[in-house]
Structure formats: structure tokens, C-alpha cells
Amino acid sequence: MSNVALNCLMARIYHIATEPEWQNANQHNQYEAESLQTEGFIHCSDANQVVWVANHFFKAVPGLILLHIEAEKLQARLVYENLEGGEELFPHVYGPIELAAIAHVSPFEPGLDGTFDHHAGNFEII
Numbered sequence: 001m002s003n004v005a006l007n008c009l010m011a012r013i014y015h016i017a018t019e020p021e022w023q024n025a026n027q028h029n030q031y032e033a034e035s036l037q038t039e040g041f042i043h044c045s046d047a048n049q050v051v052w053v054a055n056h057f058f059k060a061v062p063g064l065i066l067l068h069i070e071a072e073k074l075q076a077r078l079v080y081e082n083l084e085g086g087e088e089l090f091p092h093v094y095g096p097i098e099l100a101a102i103a104h105v106s107p108f109e110p111g112l113d114g115t116f117d118h119h120a121g122n123f124e125i126i
Contacts, residue, residue: 013044013078013091015067016058016108022065030096031067041079041092044069049090051116060114066106069093073101 017025017033025031033042045053050066058064071078076095082088110116 011071012103013046013069013071013093014050015042015044015069015093015097016050016054017065017067019063019065022067022105025097025099030098031102032096036096041094042097044091044093046091049088051118054108054110054116058110058116060110062109064108066108067097067102068104068106069097070101070103073098075101 015031015033017031021031021033031042036042043053054064071091074093074095075098076093079092079094080089081092082090083092108116
């Protein structure tokens with residue numbers, strides 16, 4: 001298992017959420033995914049990982065949104081690690097994400113075939 005704690009944070013990380021989760025975050029002024037309670041962190045992705053994650057875990061799921069998170073504004077610890085035995089490192093946020101750290105929220109819909117492909121224009125990664 002490889003893990004790297006970052007001192008020099010990257011500009012943006014991303015998290016796939018549902019509209020009800022986002023509405024709840026707005027009521028509490030912070031975002032907390034269920035995984036924060038069950039696993040101790042919030043799963044995120046770098047820009048080049050979003051499509052793979054979406055197709056692996058959310059294929060054909062409508063009504064999603066993509067949170068564009070400014071990593072340097074996080075109050076919680078951000079760790080790049082792989083906890084499933086692979087080599088690719090994923091960003092994990094070990095605490096709630098304050099709304100001030102969320103720079104943009106965009107619709108995140110699969111294509112007609114149920115897959116996600118940012119080249120198809122169904123969503124944006126900025």
C-alpha cells in the first residue's frame with residue numbers, strides 16, 4: 001500500500017455527488033459523504049481519474065453532480081493513496097469539505113449509453 005501526504009497541494013480535485021447530498025451540504029455549510037463515516041475519508045479524483053471512477057462506480061446513474069474542489073482551501077488533511085492494492089494514487093479528504101473550498105459545481109450526467117465521456121460534452125471538468 002502506497003500513500004503520500006501532500007504539503008504542496010494541487011489546484012483541483014473532484015468528487016462525484018448526488019443532488020440531495022449537495023442540498024444537505026448547503027444546509028450545513030460543509031459537504032460530508034457517507035464514506036467519511038464508514039471509511040474515515042471522502043473519495044476524490046484528479047481530473048484524469050474522474051471518468052474512470054464515474055464509469056466504474058456510477059455507470060448509468062443519472063442526476064449526479066461534480067464538485068470542483070480547490071485543494072489548497074481544504075481544512076481537512078488531503079492524502080494521495082491507494083488502499084485497494086493498485087499503484088494509482090487517489091486523493092482522499094480526511095474530514096468534511098467546507099463550501100468555501102468548492103469552487104464550482106457542475107451537472108454530471110452519463111451519455112445515452114450510460115457511460116461518462118467528457119469529450120461527449122455531457123459534463124465539464126474545469
